[in-house]
Amino acid sequence: MELKEKLVSSFMAFENTVDVDSSVHDIRIDAMKAFEAQGFPHKKLEAWKYTSLKSILKHDFSVFPKENEALDYKDIKKYFIHDIDAYKIIFVDGKYSSHLSATTHDGIDVCLMSSALAKPKYKVIIDNYFNKIATKDGLSSLNTAFSAEGAYIHIPKNKVVEKPIQIIHFSTGNEAALMLQPRNLIVVDENSHVQIIERHQSLTENPVLTNSVTEIFANKRAIVDYYKIQNDKQSASLIDNTFVNQKQESIAKVHTFSFGGKLTRNNLNFYQNGERIDSTMKGITIIGDKQHVDHNTLVHHIEPNCESHQDYKGIFDANSTGVFNGKVVVEKEAQKTNAFQANNNILVSDKATINTKPQLEIFADDVRCTHGCTIGQLDESAMFYLRSRGIPEKEARGLLMFAFSNNVLDSVKIPEIKSRITKLIAQKLGVNIGFDL
Amino acid sequence: MSKYTEDDLREELKTKEYEYGFYTDIESETFPNGLNEDIVRAISKKKEEPEWMTNWRLEAFKVWKEMTEPEWANVHYQKPDFQAISYYSAPNSKPKYDSIDEVDPELLATFEKLGISLDEQKKLAGVAMDVVVDSVSVATTFKKTLAEKGIIFMSISEAIQEHPELVKKYIGTVVPTKDNFYAALNSAVFSDGSFCYIPKGVRCPMELSTYFRINQAGTGQFERTLVVADEGSYVSYLEGCTAPSRDENQLHAAVVELIALDDAEIKYSTVQNWYPGNAEGKGGVYNFVTKRGLCEKNAKISWTQVETGSAVTWKYPSCVLKGDNSIGEFYSIAVTNNYQQADTGTKMIHLGKNTKSTIISKGISAGKSQNSYRGLVQISSRAENARNFSQCDSLLMGNECGAHTFPYIEAKNKSAQIEHEATTSKIGEDQIFYCNQRGIDTEKAIALIVNGFSKDVLNKLPMEFAVEAQKLLEISLEGSVG
Numbered sequence: 001m002e003l004k005e006k007l008v009s010s011f012m013a014f015e016n017t018v019d020v021d022s023s024v025h026d027i028r029i030d031a032m033k034a035f036e037a038q039g040f041p042h043k044k045l046e047a048w049k050y051t052s053l054k055s056i057l058k059h060d061f062s063v064f065p066k067e068n069e070a071l072d073y074k075d076i077k078k079y080f081i082h083d084i085d086a087y088k089i090i091f092v093d094g095k096y097s098s099h100l101s102a103t104t105h106d107g108i109d110v111c112l113m114s115s116a117l118a119k120p121k122y123k124v125i126i127d128n129y130f131n132k133i134a135t136k137d138g139l140s141s142l143n144t145a146f147s148a149e150g151a152y153i154h155i156p157k158n159k160v161v162e163k164p165i166q167i168i169h170f171s172t173g174n175e176a177a178l179m180l181q182p183r184n185l186i187v188v189d190e191n192s193h194v195q196i197i198e199r200h201q202s203l204t205e206n207p208v209l210t211n212s213v214t215e216i217f218a219n220k221r222a223i224v225d226y227y228k229i230q231n232d233k234q235s236a237s238l239i240d241n242t243f244v245n246q247k248q249e250s251i252a253k254v255h256t257f258s259f260g261g262k263l264t265r266n267n268l269n270f271y272q273n274g275e276r277i278d279s280t281m282k283g284i285t286i287i288g289d290k291q292h293v294d295h296n297t298l299v300h301h302i303e304p305n306c307e308s309h310q311d312y313k314g315i316f317d318a319n320s321t322g323v324f325n326g327k328v329v330v331e332k333e334a335q336k337t338n339a340f341q342a343n344n345n346i347l348v349s350d351k352a353t354i355n356t357k358p359q360l361e362i363f364a365d366d367v368r369c370t371h372g373c374t375i376g377q378l379d380e381s382a383m384f385y386l387r388s389r390g391i392p393e394k395e396a397r398g399l400l401m402f403a404f405s406n407n408v409l410d411s412v413k414i415p416e417i418k419s420r421i422t423k424l425i426a427q428k429l430g431v432n433i434g435f436d437l
Numbered sequence: 438m439s440k441y442t443e444d445d446l447r448e449e450l451k452t453k454e455y456e457y458g459f460y461t462d463i464e465s466e467t468f469p470n471g472l473n474e475d476i477v478r479a480i481s482k483k484k485e486e487p488e489w490m491t492n493w494r495l496e497a498f499k500v501w502k503e504m505t506e507p508e509w510a511n512v513h514y515q516k517p518d519f520q521a522i523s524y525y526s527a528p529n530s531k532p533k534y535d536s537i538d539e540v541d542p543e544l545l546a547t548f549e550k551l552g553i554s555l556d557e558q559k560k561l562a563g564v565a566m567d568v569v570v571d572s573v574s575v576a577t578t579f580k581k582t583l584a585e586k587g588i589i590f591m592s593i594s595e596a597i598q599e600h601p602e603l604v605k606k607y608i609g610t611v612v613p614t615k616d617n618f619y620a621a622l623n624s625a626v627f628s629d630g631s632f633c634y635i636p637k638g639v640r641c642p643m644e645l646s647t648y649f650r651i652n653q654a655g656t657g658q659f660e661r662t663l664v665v666a667d668e669g670s671y672v673s674y675l676e677g678c679t680a681p682s683r684d685e686n687q688l689h690a691a692v693v694e695l696i697a698l699d700d701a702e703i704k705y706s707t708v709q710n711w712y713p714g715n716a717e718g719k720g721g722v723y724n725f726v727t728k729r730g731l732c733e734k735n736a737k738i739s740w741t742q743v744e745t746g747s748a749v750t751w752k753y754p755s756c757v758l759k760g761d762n763s764i765g766e767f768y769s770i771a772v773t774n775n776y777q778q779a780d781t782g783t784k785m786i787h788l789g790k791n792t793k794s795t796i797i798s799k800g801i802s803a804g805k806s807q808n809s810y811r812g813l814v815q816i817s818s819r820a821e822n823a824r825n826f827s828q829c830d831s832l833l834m835g836n837e838c839g840a841h842t843f844p845y846i847e848a849k850n851k852s853a854q855i856e857h858e859a860t861t862s863k864i865g866e867d868q869i870f871y872c873n874q875r876g877i878d879t880e881k882a883i884a885l886i887v888n889g890f891s892k893d894v895l896n897k898l899p900m901e902f903a904v905e906a907q908k909l910l911e912i913s914l915e916g917s918v919g
Contacts, residue, residue: 050847332836348851350849367833371858375854376855
């Protein structure tokens with residue numbers, strides 16, 4: 001049976017298992033209709049021109065995972081940023097794992113989507129924010145239809161969350177093939193500040209497809225720092241849909257580090273609903289084998305005096321494919337917009353491919369919008385400089401590539417993440433950089 | 438162009454008013470509206486074409502019937518009704534006006550600004566005038582010079598009769614009939630166009646232009662151009678005219694094919710200033726053009742275009758860099774005002790080793806217009822050391838227009854070096870202030886700044902065109918800034 005049919009027929013069964021109030025119920029039914037009408041995206045769609053899901057959708061994914069065995073913390077410790085104190089929301093095969101997690105209701109809500117959907121005290125937030133900015137395309141709708149579990153984070157006014165929040169989704173492979181659909185909602189109220197680290201990790205070679213939707217609301221003067229670490233197994237694929245709605249003077253930053261996984265698609269959408277907003281999207285992609293990473297970004301400048309910064313670096317080896325599709329839309333009212341977009345790539349192998357499409361759509365005249373995009377090689381003279389000082393070729397290459405991607409790390413606020421990413425880059429490039437940042 | 442000196446130019450400008458002959462087709466007639474196999478056959482028969490050509494047209498027609506209009510371009514317009522168009526209309530020799538006083542004064546004012554002579558004005562506006570006897574001799578002189586070098590330059594219908602072997606060999610090789618909806622339509626019903634062949638090692642001594650050719654009036658809406666530069670030759674080809682042309686045909690679907698064999702170079706310049714519709718966006722020409730060039734070893738193709746007219750433009754002059762060391766260039770200025778829409782750009786397909794391409798695109802949007810750049814740079818896995826530089830700059834005037842860029846970059850070879858830059862901005866208030874301060878009024882200041890903005894492209898135009906194009910930019914943007 002085709003995956004689409006399977007999902008459609010599973011929906012009825014799913015609806016019976018969740019007991020929810022009627023408003024979310026209606027949203028789910030509508031979303032299912034939208035998915036039925038659109039199905040999975042295909043290459044004919046402009047946004048999916050360079051990314052095909054065909055080879056992934058052929059697996060017979062199970063939609064409702066069985067109860068799993070408990071994981072031992074020491075086995076999976078390496079997937080945490082364990083050297084800092086953090087709130088933790090941990091899922092194993094889509095189910096919440098209470099013994100691995102550390103949630104809180106003390107002044108802030110760091111808990112579960114399932115309880116937020118069920119308990120009346122969260123109803124106001126759910127009514128106001130749930131599924132308000134997620135797009136109605138096939139994949140997001142599919143997630144909405146099956147939305148039941150994920151992280152729910154609500155930071156009320158004037159709170160600076162002391163510790164970062166880690167959200168990790170593990171899959172244990174106790175199903176032959178598993179499809180996960182986490183749904184996260186993050187609401188940060190006025191003047192509040194939060195840091196979030198997200199990771200998807202498969203623990204076996206069984207295929208996993210994650211279709212995740214995260215809605216982030218940064219209200220007035222809120223600061224949201226979001227880090228996505230993607231270094232999954234070759235069997236795992238991830239379609240990440242993140243939507244960020246910003247109110248005036250808020251600052252939102254999303255850093256995406258893509259180092260692995262069979263297919264990774266990042267749909268990252270920013271909507272600037274207010275003045276003097278700052279949006280930052282940065283990414284480092286270092287992949288090889290037959291991996292495929294697709295960054296699809298959108299910044300929608302709706303109001304005046306806002307800024308956006310995009311900086312994506314990519315290094316592609318072996319048979320890997322990189323896609324960057326960045327879109328900046330500046331509405332007529334959004335005067336004095338300053339939008340910056342850069343995409344720099346290095347192809348290491350002749351079999352690697354990079355497709356990039358930085359796109360500007362501008363309707364306002366008093367703006368400064370630039371984009372730049374390069375595909376090139378390492379500087380020969382820099383290589384010579386290093387080698388003439390006795391640094392072996394491999395290390396020299398590694399150092400230069402590290403330098404190439406390093407400036408993306410400048411805006412990372414958590415030192416532990418910085419050093420973790422530095423190590424990952426060194427590991428990916430196969431060199432010992434010999435210093436910690 | 439070593440032999441072409443300023444004196445030649447002066448001489449040429451002096452004689453320019455004589456360059457227009459007057460062609461009268463006695464058997465002027467128009468086919469009934471609509472398109473079917475019989476019409477295609479009839480067009481072919483009318484032109485007394487050989488059988489292979491008729492079959493080629495029919496083949497294209499068959500393909501066209503299966504195709505649908507492309508929807509991906511960033512333009513919105515009322516789709517033309519293809520059954521409501523007459524596909525053959527002999528050049529209209531009947532004067533539209535009896536004297537120049539009847540011509541739209543606005544049009545005359547534009548002519549004045551472009552510095553077009555009175556006789557020429559009459560000709561362009563379609564006013565009846567006496568046949569200038571000299572014109573025939575001027576054209577003949579050109580023809581003679583060309584013939585001495587062995588250059589073939591004639592209308593494509595003549596070429597089909599006189600040089601069928603060349604036409605048959607090259608037509609449809611760069612833009613196949615199946616290429617796209619409008620190319621297929623053009624292949625089926627093309628009315629006329631130009632054919633140019635430069636023999637081996639010949640450097641064409643003059644800018645070839647439809648200007649200089651008699652019998653070219655009203656090539657109609659489905660123009661077909663084929664330029665073949667044989668090994669080691671050079672040709673510079675000019676198409677279009679800076680003067681505004683009020684054409685009654687709403688749909689224009691031209692096809693241009695360039696073939697540069699080993700070591701050859703083709704420079705193709707276009708100035709397009711068709712009727713853009715009135716200030717409310719009513720009327721205007723739809724310009725859906727397929728232009729493509731093929732470069733063999735060490736060959737070079739350079740496209741330069743100044744697009745100021747047409748209500749809707751859909752045009753992507755492209756280069757297929759097939760041979761090693763071949764070079765493709767694209768320089769473009771697209772100006773849109775009022776309700777005009779332009780979706781234009783280029784494709785650079787790098788297939789050979791050490792291929793190079795340069796793209797410079799300047800978009801200027803004013804009024805309520807939409808201006809898009811759409812480009813593709815593709816480096817195939819065998820194209821070692823391919824190099825591309827692209828720059829797309831947009832200038833916005835007023836807050837009701839839009840500028841868009843859709844660059845596609847696909848690289849499959851690690852030795853590729855690709856740079857792409859794009860900026861969008863408006864004319865700086867400080868720049869205007871600087872000019873005002875020095876006694877230059879705002880309108881002039883804007884013209885100055887726009888010229889500076891488009892200088893990179895204007896410089897690539899042949900000289901006589903560049904001067905006119907500069908004025909044309911001014912006129913196109915007139916009144917767009919308050």
